[in-house]
Amino acid sequence: MSTDHSNWNRRDFLYGLGSSIGAVALSSLLACDTKTGQMVSRGPLSPASPMMRAKAKYCIFLTMEGGPSHIDTFDPKPALDKYHLTRFQRQGEKFSAMSSGDRYFVRSPFSSRKVGKSGVDMSAPFVHLADVADEICFYRGCQAESVNHPTAMYHINTGNQFGGEPALGSWISYGLGTMNENLPAFVVLPEVAYPQGGPGNWSNGFLPSHYQGTPLRPEGSPILNINPPPGVSRYHQEESLELLQKLNREHQQMHPNHDELSARIENYELAYRMQMEVPDVIDIEGEDEKTKELYGVGQAETDAFGRKCLLARKLVEQGVRFVQVYSGGWDSHDFLERAHGNLITSIDKPIAGLIKDLKRRGMLDETLIVWSGEFGRTADNGVRENGVAYGRDHNPDAMGMWFAGGGVKAGHIIGATDELGQEAIDVVHPLRDLHVTLLHLFGLDDNKLTYFHGGRHKQLSQFGGQVIKEVIA
C-alpha cells in the first residue's frame, strides 16, 4: 500500500472512495505498524528491523520432498513389530484412494536408538546426525491437510494448498529485506527435477516480484549466463544496461503501478551486481578440504546434497535471508528400506556437517534450520507386490520435522504421535501454526505482516494462527 497519493491507480482510488469512512483511517494506522510504509521510501529489499526482538536472522529450510517417514527416522514405533504384516481392511472416507482397501501394517526396517545427552530418537542410518542431536528440537505434533504432493507442497511452502501465494521465503524477505543487496534475498537449491508443483513453490505470489525465490541450478553453471559472453567487457555491458534501464524507466513512467516492470528493472540491476558477487559465493571449490569433507562433498552418496548444504552456508554467510534446499524422492510407497536408507545416508553427513560448521562459526544462533517434508507417512500400506515391497502411504495426520538454531529449544522432543504413528496426539498444531511460529522466530507477527491484495489484507497463515510456544527456547 503506497501512501504516496500521486501514485494512486484506479483500484486504490475506488477502494479509498468506497471505504473512506473509518476503514481508510484504520488501514493507514495499520500501515504505520507494519513495515510497508517504510519500505516504499527505501527500496523493497532494504533490510528492515524486526517487529519484535528475535534471534533468527537467516533460514535454511531443508525440504524433503515426497514425504519422509517419521516412523523410520525420528519417531520410532516399536509397537509396529507386533502388528507387522497383519492384514486388515479399511474404508477411508477422506483419503479413499490412499488408505482404503486391503492393507497391512509395516514395521520399520531400521532399528532406532537414543542419541545425544538429551536422548532423542534416531533410526540407525543416521550416523553423523547423532553427533549434533543435542542441537536439534524435534517436533512431532504437526498436521498437514492434503494427501497429494503438489497441494501439500504448496501448503507447507506458501500456506495455501492451491498455490499462487507467496512462499515463506518471500514473506520473510518482504518483512526483513536482505542483508546483502548484491544477492537475492531468497535462494532455492532444487534437485535437477523440480519438486511437484514446480516453481510455484518459491513464488512471490501477490507480493512484489522482488521477493520471488531465485533457483540455482544443481548441475553445471548455477545461474545461466551469469558471465558475459566473450568479447563483451564490463564497460560495454554497463553502457547497454544503462540504455536498457533508461528505456525501461521511460516505459515505467507511463505505468507507475506495474510492479513486474519495476521488478524487471531491479532484476537487471541485481543481475549486474550479482556478476561481481555470485561467482565467488557459489564457488565451493575455494573451501578447504576439511570443510568439504565435513559436508561429505566428494563422496558419491553425499556429494550432491553436501554441495547444496555447503552452498547454503556460504549464501547465509553473505547475508542471503532464506535458502531452501531440496532433497527429492522421499515418496517411498515400496522398498522402504532401500529407498529411505539411501536417502537418509545422502543427507545424514551433509546436515550434520552443516550444523557443526554453523556452530563453530557462531552462525547457528542466528540461523534457523528447518527439516521437513510436506506430510508424514502411514504405519500401514496397501497390499502390493504380494507383500514383499514394504512401503508406506501418505499421512497428513502425523509427520516428523525438526528445527535447529535460531532460538529453538535445542535437545528436546516436542509433541507426540500415537502408538502406531498414525496421528499426532500431543501439542497438535496445523501447518498454519508452524508458519506463525517460524515468522515469530524471525521477530515477525503473522497478523501484522500483511499485504493488501484482492480486496483484503492477506497473510501467510491465511487467517491467523497460534505460536507453538513449546518449541521456542
Next chain:
Amino acid sequence: MMDFLGAFHPLILHIPIGALLAAFLLELIHHFRKSHALDQAIKILLGFTAVTAIIAALFGYFLSQKGGYQGVTLQIHQWSGIGVALLSTLFFLLKSRLSIQGVWIAWGINLLVLTVAGHFGGSLTHGEDFLIRDAPGFIKTVFSSGDEVITNIDPDSAVVFTDIIQPIVKEKCLSCHNDSKKQGSLDLRNESTWRKGGKNGDLFDPENIEQSLLLHRIFLPLDHEEHMPPEGQQQLIPTEVAMIEWWLENGMPFDKKVGDLHSSGRIAQILQSKFQPFDPFEVITADPIDESVLDEFRSNGITALRISQKSPLLEVRLAGVETIGKDKIDLMKKAKEQIVRIDFHGSGITDAELREIASFPNLVQLSLHQTNITNEGIESLRGLKYLQHLNVHSTRVSDESLNDLIALDQLKSLYVWNTHFSSEAIEQLKSARPGLDLGEVN
C-alpha cells in the same frame, strides 16, 4: 443434604450478580428519564437480588463446610458474600427513605462489595492469578503475585533443591523447623537434616509419593490440626505447592538440576516464569535515535537496524566492508549508547579501529571473525560489561588474549575455531568459564 445444596452455590451466585447489575442499569436510565415504572422495576430487582443473595450465601456456607477451600481468600469471599446479602436486603428495605445522594452512596457500597465477593470467589475456583494468567506481559509485571523471580540463572542449570525448594522453605517453614526451634523434631536447614525427617518419620516415601508425609501435611484442609503450615501462618501458594510436589515426584533429589528432571505443562510454565536469565537488553537504556542519523548511516554505507521496531537499540552491519575508516567510526559514535551489536565479519577493521569501537559502552555482541584483528584488539574489549557474544573465528587471535577473554564477565559465547589458540588455552578457558559456548558440538 448440605453438600447437595452447596454444590448449587456456583450456579445460584450468578443470579444476584446479574440482578443487581440490571437494577443499577435501570437506576442509571431512571436518573436521566424519570419514570414510575422504572422505579418499580428497580425495587422488584433489588428484592430479587436480596432473596437470591441470601440463598447464594447460605449455599456458599454449605459448600465451604464440605472442605477443599481454605485460607484468607475464603475468609474474604465468605464475609463479602454475606455482606452482599445483608447490604442488598437493607438497601431494598430502606431505599425509599434514602436521600438521592444516599441512594448513590448505597449503590457504590453494594457494587464494591459485590465486586470483592465475586473476585475472591473467582480466585478460589480458578486460582489466585486467574485474571492475569493469560494477560499480556506488561499487565503481568504490574500485578505479579509476589512469586519471586530468580534472575541471572539459566533455568536448566539451576539446582532444584537449593535454588527452588529451599527458598520456599526458608520463607514459610524454617521459622519453626530449624536447629533451635525444631518443632516436631524436624529441622529443614539442609540436605542431611531433611533426610533425617522428624518425630513422625521420613518426609518422603518413595513407595507412595502422593502419601509422603510432607505432601500429606500440605494437602490436609487448613483447619485440620496437622495442616502445614499451620492455620494463621503464612500459607504456601499454589505454585509453591506444585514445585514441592514436582520435586518429590522426581524422587526428592538434592543435587539434580532443573534440566535433569522432566518438566512439562504447568510445571514448565512455572519454571519458565521463575527464572529470568540476565538479559542485557532489559537493562541497557538509551535515548531513541533520531531517524536522520540512521539516514546518514545509510547514505554512508552503514547498515543500521533497530533490534526491534520499538527499541532505541541498534545493530550495525559492516560485514565485508574493505575499509572501515575514520568517517564511519565517527558517524557511529553518534549512536554510541544505542549500538548493541556490530557485525564486522570479513571486513578490513584494524586493531586501532576496534579500540575506538570498544568505547561503545553497551555492546552485547561483536562479530570480528575473518578479519585481521589481533590480541591487541581483543585487549581493548576489557571494559565491555555487557559483552555476551564474541566471534573471532578465523583470526590471528591467540593464547595471549586468554586473560582478556576470561575477564569479560558476561561472556556467554566465544567462537575461536580456526584461530591460533592452543588446545591447552582452550582447556584453561573451559575450566575458568564453565558453560561458555565455544561453538563445539556436545
